[in-house]
Amino acid sequence: MAFIKRFFPSLSYLDPASEQAFRHYIVESTRHTMQRLVWVCVALLLVFNFSDMLLGDNWFSLNNLTRLAIVVILLSYLPFTRHLNADSYLQGWLLVCAIVILLLTVTSYAAAQYFGQLGEGGTMIVAIALTAIPIFNVQQKILLWLLLYASLAFLKYCTQTDTGWTLFYLAITILLCFSWQRQLDILLRSQFKAVRLETEKAETDQLTGLLNRRSFEQRLQEKLKALTPDQQLSLGLLDIDFFKRYNDHYGHLDGDLVLVHISRLLSQDPALLVVRFGGEEFILVEQHPRGAVPTLLNLPQQLFEQAHPHITSPFGVVTASIGVVTLSYPATHASSGELMHLADTLLYRAKEQGRNQAQHQYLG
Structure with a gap:
C-alpha cells in the first residue's frame, strides 16, 4: 500500500x-x-x-x-x-x-x-x-x-x-x-x-504559539458572521496582574515562561479563539448558547488556582484580570474596534476594583 x-x-x-x-x-x-x-x-x-x-x-x-x-x-x-x-x-x-x-x-x-x-x-x-x-x-x-x-x-x-x-x-x-x-x-x-x-x-506569536494581533481581525469577523440566533459571542481582554513586578523580581526569562504557561491554560478549550494581543495581554473570543454564562468569566479563578508563585503580588500567586463584553445575534453591526474599546474599559474597571476578577457587560 x-x-x-x-x-x-x-x-x-x-x-x-x-x-x-x-x-x-x-x-x-x-x-x-x-x-x-x-x-x-x-x-x-x-x-x-x-x-x-x-x-x-x-x-x-x-x-x-x-x-x-x-x-x-x-x-x-x-x-x-x-x-x-x-x-x-x-x-x-x-x-x-x-x-x-x-x-x-x-x-x-x-x-x-x-x-x-x-x-x-x-x-x-x-x-x-x-x-x-x-x-x-x-x-x-x-x-x-x-x-x-x-x-x-x-x-x-x-x-x-x-x-x-x-x-x-x-x-x-x-x-x-x-x-x-x-x-x-x-x-x-x-x-x-x-x-x-x-x-x-x-499569524503566530513566536513565544506562545498563539495567534497574534495581525490575524485577530479576520478571525473575529468570521466568528461574527457565523453567529446564529441561538448563540451569543463574548470577547474578553485579559491582562496579567503586576506582571512588570514579576519580571523585575524573577527576570524576563521566567516572565516568558509564565506567558507560555498561561497560554497553555487559555488554549485548553479548543472552542476559544485565543490571541496574544501584546506583552501580557490576551484577547479571547467565545461563542456560547444564548443566555449561558461565558466561561471567560472563570479564567481569573482558574489562574489563581494554578498557584504559580508571585511574591511581589498582594495575592502571592500569578493572577489576571479580564473585561468581557457579550453581544447577541445579529452581530454584524459590531466592529472590532468597538468591542475592544468596551472590553478594555471593563478591564480597567476590574483593575480599579482590586484585580484578580472579571467585569462583564452585555452590548445592545
Missing part, C-alpha cells in the same frame, strides 16, 4: 486535514480558470462544427449534434457552479467530464464512419485537455483517462470502427500525462505547504 501511495501525492504528501484544505484552496482559486476553460472548449467545439460544414457535412449529422450536446451541457451546468461548495463543485465537474468523454466517443465513432478511419490526433488532444483541468488530482484524471481508453476500446472491439493505431498512441499519451500530472500534484502541494507555513509564521 505504501508503494502505491508514492505514485499518488494526494494520498501521501499531506496529512488528511491539510489535503482537504488544499482541495478547497485549489477549487476556490481556480473557479475563474475553469470558467475560461469551459468557454475555450465551447469555442473549439463550435469551430470544429463550422469546419465540418465547410467540408460538406451538415448541421444534423451525428458528429455535429454530439458536439452541440456537449456545448449545451457545459453552458447549462456552468451557472450552477457559482453556488456550489468546494466538494460539490469538484464532484459535479467530475461527472460532467465523464459525460463529455462518452459523448466525444460518439463523435469519434461518427468521424470514423465519415472518414473511414479514426485519426489519432483527436483522442490525444482530449487526453491532454484533461490534464489541463486544474481542480482534478492524478487519481481523478486516471479515472477519466481510463474511461476514454475503455470507450475507444469498445469502438474497436464491439463495432466495425477502424481505430488504426489510436489505442497505442493514446496509451503512450496517457502515460506521459500521468507522469506530468504527478509532478504537478507534488509541486502544487509543496507550494501550498510552503505558503501555509509562511502564513502560520506571520
Whole structure:
C-alpha cells in the first residue's frame, strides 16, 4: 500500500486535514480558470462544427449534434457552479467530464464512419485537455483517462470502427500525462505547504504559539458572521496582574515562561479563539448558547488556582484580570474596534476594583 501511495501525492504528501484544505484552496482559486476553460472548449467545439460544414457535412449529422450536446451541457451546468461548495463543485465537474468523454466517443465513432478511419490526433488532444483541468488530482484524471481508453476500446472491439493505431498512441499519451500530472500534484502541494507555513509564521506569536494581533481581525469577523440566533459571542481582554513586578523580581526569562504557561491554560478549550494581543495581554473570543454564562468569566479563578508563585503580588500567586463584553445575534453591526474599546474599559474597571476578577457587560 505504501508503494502505491508514492505514485499518488494526494494520498501521501499531506496529512488528511491539510489535503482537504488544499482541495478547497485549489477549487476556490481556480473557479475563474475553469470558467475560461469551459468557454475555450465551447469555442473549439463550435469551430470544429463550422469546419465540418465547410467540408460538406451538415448541421444534423451525428458528429455535429454530439458536439452541440456537449456545448449545451457545459453552458447549462456552468451557472450552477457559482453556488456550489468546494466538494460539490469538484464532484459535479467530475461527472460532467465523464459525460463529455462518452459523448466525444460518439463523435469519434461518427468521424470514423465519415472518414473511414479514426485519426489519432483527436483522442490525444482530449487526453491532454484533461490534464489541463486544474481542480482534478492524478487519481481523478486516471479515472477519466481510463474511461476514454475503455470507450475507444469498445469502438474497436464491439463495432466495425477502424481505430488504426489510436489505442497505442493514446496509451503512450496517457502515460506521459500521468507522469506530468504527478509532478504537478507534488509541486502544487509543496507550494501550498510552503505558503501555509509562511502564513502560520506571520499569524503566530513566536513565544506562545498563539495567534497574534495581525490575524485577530479576520478571525473575529468570521466568528461574527457565523453567529446564529441561538448563540451569543463574548470577547474578553485579559491582562496579567503586576506582571512588570514579576519580571523585575524573577527576570524576563521566567516572565516568558509564565506567558507560555498561561497560554497553555487559555488554549485548553479548543472552542476559544485565543490571541496574544501584546506583552501580557490576551484577547479571547467565545461563542456560547444564548443566555449561558461565558466561561471567560472563570479564567481569573482558574489562574489563581494554578498557584504559580508571585511574591511581589498582594495575592502571592500569578493572577489576571479580564473585561468581557457579550453581544447577541445579529452581530454584524459590531466592529472590532468597538468591542475592544468596551472590553478594555471593563478591564480597567476590574483593575480599579482590586484585580484578580472579571467585569462583564452585555452590548445592545
